[in-house]
Amino acid sequence: MKYCGVVVPMVSPFTPAGEIDEPAVGRLVEFLLSAKVAGIFPLGTTGEGASIHPQAKRRLVEATVRHVGGRAMVYAGIASNCLRESVEAAAAYKDLGVSAAVAHMPSYYPLSDADIEAYYLRLADASALPLVLYNIPATTHHSIPLDVVDRLRAHQNIVAIKDSANDRQRLTDLLRMTGGRGGFPVLLGASPHFAHGLRAGAVGLVPSGAHLVPEKYQAMYEAAMARRWEDVDRLQEQTDAACAPYFKGRSIGEGLSVLKALLEKRGLCGRTMLPPLRDYTGTVP
Template sequence: MFKGVYTALITPFTAEGAIDEPALRRIVNAQIEAGVAGLVPVGTTGESPTVTHQENIRVIGIVIEEARGRVPVIAGTGSNSTAEAIEMTREAKKLGATATLQVAPYYNKPSQEGFYRHFTTIADTVDLPIMVYNIPGRTGKNIETDTLVRMANHPNIVAIKEASGSISQMMDVIARLPEDFAVLSGDDNLAFVLTSLGGQGVVSVASNLIPSRMVKLVDQTLQGEWAHAREAHYKLLPFFRALFLDTNPVPIKYMMHRAGFCENSYRLPMVPLSEENQRSIDALLTRYGIV
């Protein structure tokens, strides 16, 4: 169902901290014009922990309105509360979301059975395709492959954004899940690796700023143009690494600000980059011909 580059959109804020709707609409159109396969609003990169539930749904609505059916919109409506995830997913479906991104419940660190019941309960309650989001570095606990295999039996659980950082786990997931179950990288620096191993692409942070380059990299990999894809991967590797100079989404949001897409505005506890990291990123953007 999912293949290619799906951009994990930033949520632009005004200097006063409100959602910057005009900036978000401009970003959506730039993404679609660059050829991305789909858009993923209000994930980690969209600062989901610091927007209210009402703002979460409003951002999803803006993206759906501006996309106008041109690309799928995978709405970030996850929560560590199953009831809250269901409530927001229902709202996203009413707005016309194509699918939903559901992060593994965080902080409360459920058992594997708890993971299974959380995702399948959402899938039973709201008839919308689910992309599971496994990111143990943020949530505190890994969704094991055995659990994912069980969940994949549900017709509404159709994909995973795999951000465990473990190539061994990625291979295990690809090998054991049904062929029609999409496995996408949650890390730009592993997009080439996971896709070359049989995955379907990436939910990308980098594509906020360099969508056409990410589309080309993933398309070349999917088409088996290994030499070209590998060359593109290594050319972009310094860019991917720069995304982790500070906590995501601070570096990519600063990059987007420097490129003229948005204000350099965050919500606490996220804070702007240090001057040293700003200088490093400014030099990188100049090297890539972005600013």
């Protein structure tokens, strides 16, 4: 299966002036690939994709593809409130060597189930890249209904879903509907449910915590593929503990600013965030 494994939603490293820090992109990519992860995913939620200027997005994607150098798949976020921008981004990123596009729902207008389905069909029809659906209701305020997912997965250009809804029952129902490990690929985005989702048939993990312990997420995935469930549970506990300093009790934006401060402490990138998020000014955990 092509769309599987540990796919790291990479932070976007910036200079203090807010420009893409290309040397830091290289350091991050090398660190993450040292754990033998399957994919690198710039311009997602962790990567502040909603806050970056289109030209800077292109520079980031270009630098990521160059540093990856064919050693892993590169997924790229194309989400936008403007469909044309998403379509144009997919075409540009394909030319740069990206393997797949990832898109969550637009997040301004209230949308019906029919609106959501029609949007993704139009995007999939027009996208030059294979499309990964991205369900993240914490930021979009919509959750892609399961019956809509069921119909969308029949589209030849829709190749997987990343589900970041922090909802164990939905995840169970999604994996049952999509056929588990032998069916439509489900990539897990809500880290508290990784062990459960892998047991139920998910084929990939998309953990922001892989910036801290990539080798443990890779070990969790490999243990799940070998059905070593005690190891999976142990690694779930270890990764939860490793990530608690930046996500426990914090909003998404606050957590990301702490994560960047932790990466700065390790010499991987600076802590600069783009507005509306702010740099972390507290003590680094």
